[in-house]
Amino acid sequence: MAIRENVEDGVRKNIREPLVGEHKEQLVHESKRHPWMVYFTTFVAVCGSYEFGTCAGYSSPTQDAIRKDLGLSLAEFSLFGSILTFGAMIGAITSGPIADCFGRKGAMRVSSAFCVTGWLVIYFSEGPVPLDIGRLATGYGMGVFSYVVPVFVAEIAPKELRGALTTLNQFMIVAAVSVSFVIGNVLPWRILALTCLIPTAVLLLGLFFIPESPRWLAKRGRRKDFEAALQILRGEDADISLEAEEIQDYITTLEQLPKSNLLELFQRRYLRSVTIGIGLMVCQQFGGINGICFYTSSIYEQAGFSPTLGTIIYACLQIVVTGIGAAFIDKAGRKPLLLLSGTGLVAGCIFAAVAFYLKVNQIGLAAVPALALTGILVYIGSFSIGMGAIPWVVMSEIFPVNIKGQAGSMATLVNWFGAWLCSYTFNFLMNWSSYGTFILYAAINALAILFIVVAVPETKGKSLEQLQAAINS
Template identity: 70%
Template structure:
């Protein structure tokens, strides 16, 4: 009798539990639908934004194929053309400093429009140039737009993407930079430098037109109090049949928590609750640039020439490998995770630097004449392939994820400014270092990339599969 009563009681418990389990299952299904609904608007919005990344690459790649023609047509000295090439970086620094507050004030779409406007003005100034002044003004303006794009594109994409796609879509930013640079080089071989400037306007035109058809960042709308627009934008991005209630509630709860905090000022970045985010972002930007990438990229042809390898074959191989491997890295980021990719990348950078250093060591000491060029091209290709798989894209992805929205504009500008400054420092010192010691230069870069591994292991969290609110709550 007792056994029968126990059985009946267990049955009743199971019957009572079933409705609760259905509620839990429905909630989980709803959360899954909210993040995996119809994604076409997310893809369209990402495409519109990363046209700015393509523009970034076009700006960087413009000076290489046009140097001889511009100097001949406008009678520029080598020093004058050097100013034209390098002033792009100074424009990018100004863009990095100012675009954060603009992004917070005008919204992510507004900042993209501002970036496009500067690039269009810059390209037109270059196209109509009759002398060095207008040429430099155009280059400075396009540099500003490029620096602005380098911040606002990954931030916008990170804020609109569902968590299971965020890493992959944000990494497309780096892929499009590589493609833009490669296309600029290819077009520069077959068209005049003025026509190439006009071609540079095309990505901006696509972005400006596309912005009319995509929603603003829901997180920015929530932060600025546009409640109705926030819900409409989130619904568009997740699909009309998706249940956005859970994601919307999480975003609003996080925004409400941040609103109770005082508005962040520059000195607030060094408060304990924000300090780890700042250290991670700035540290990754320093690791990305100080490991030698700009020196290697800007002087690839000369490196191959010094090592005794064909500059044209080496440069073409370099460009193709960079695009292909960046695409692979973008496609696997949400599966492999951010931290494993960047650790593999940094380890490959150390190996590539050592191989290149050995090549130059053999050449300097007149040893292994046949092996030296092979080691050089192998080392450089290992280096650029390793950079493209992780160190190129991952720091920008993590930077777009770790800052709370109340300091994202100012903190993102700081990180981007550091990136551009260190990029300039690396490119400026590269030739001096190579004059000092060709193999010593790459040993130095290997040591810096080894330190980057230590920094990533000890400081950088894994952000794969987490919402922005979860990431920022855990760090800050």
């Protein structure tokens, strides 16, 4: 044990911030070039994010039609809706190993295959059992996409664009949810299922024209393929020698460490990155987002505000603010946006808590609808600008490539478990105390702010190798 610890300490001392001085300046000069291939590759990848959103947004507008056509009870439809999350948890567990074994592109192909199969099964369903099987399959694909898309985009992007490009993952998710809600009110539920095949078709076609992640290729020892992929992404005329050397040196250093297993993630050298990655997922999900998101119409109705109008405003605001967050993440930084987002989440919960406190105690009832609307809009706007996207961005940045599969799968599993727990308990909490529910969420979001201040580093403007060396040394 002593010999092993000495070897590991020696290796960690060699993990350094590479390319300092004149070499770093040359790399910065090269990184100012933004070849179109990076944008095209990102577009193809985030089609998986859009598919994620179609899975999440499908059940809400189709509930009445599916129940009527197939004669489902409320309990049977509830199972259909919630089984998506269980599929996503299975997908989260397996996403890291699949992405490590078959590559990022291979994982996206596997995920697409499950989604295509699931949608076709849903389209041809004549009863609850095949409907649930199809939903479980799409959930599995969604769980894999939730991990592999932000990781792939982070690994291909230049450092000064990494935040904005990775945030497109969340933007495409919320856009797809909103579009599904709108067209789901005018299209039959079977036809809506077929439209959900479109993003997977675009993704599968696009995968033939984009390179694999250079960092994954380097980890697999495929030096020529790694350099070729990096050259394609940076442009034919770009000098990739310094960036390639930085990546290769870091991969070589990591390979000298013992092979990681699940228990290794909790050893000292990885403990900080694992704590940050899992902690941010807890902050994202346990602050109430899925309860509020899934039951927005019910919240508006209880507060006396039009559910239809409120939901439309909610969807539009979510898309716009997520886009604003994507535009500013590489300028303002991850941590300031997270703190701004957390503060807004607390404020939104307080507004909603006050609204329901007034309603329960029959005080100032005329103000209840406006306060509830304000609270929900402040909440979702704040979530969209930071807490929605940035935990995925940071997760894709902080884990070294040798543990990224296992650590990323664990963080994604925690995220989906939190999503299920929050959505499952929301109605029970509201029956217990409507204003108490929002006070509880406000307290959790306040703790999230404290966690961000204490534990989360700023990651903008650094290469993945520089960042991971600093955190995991």
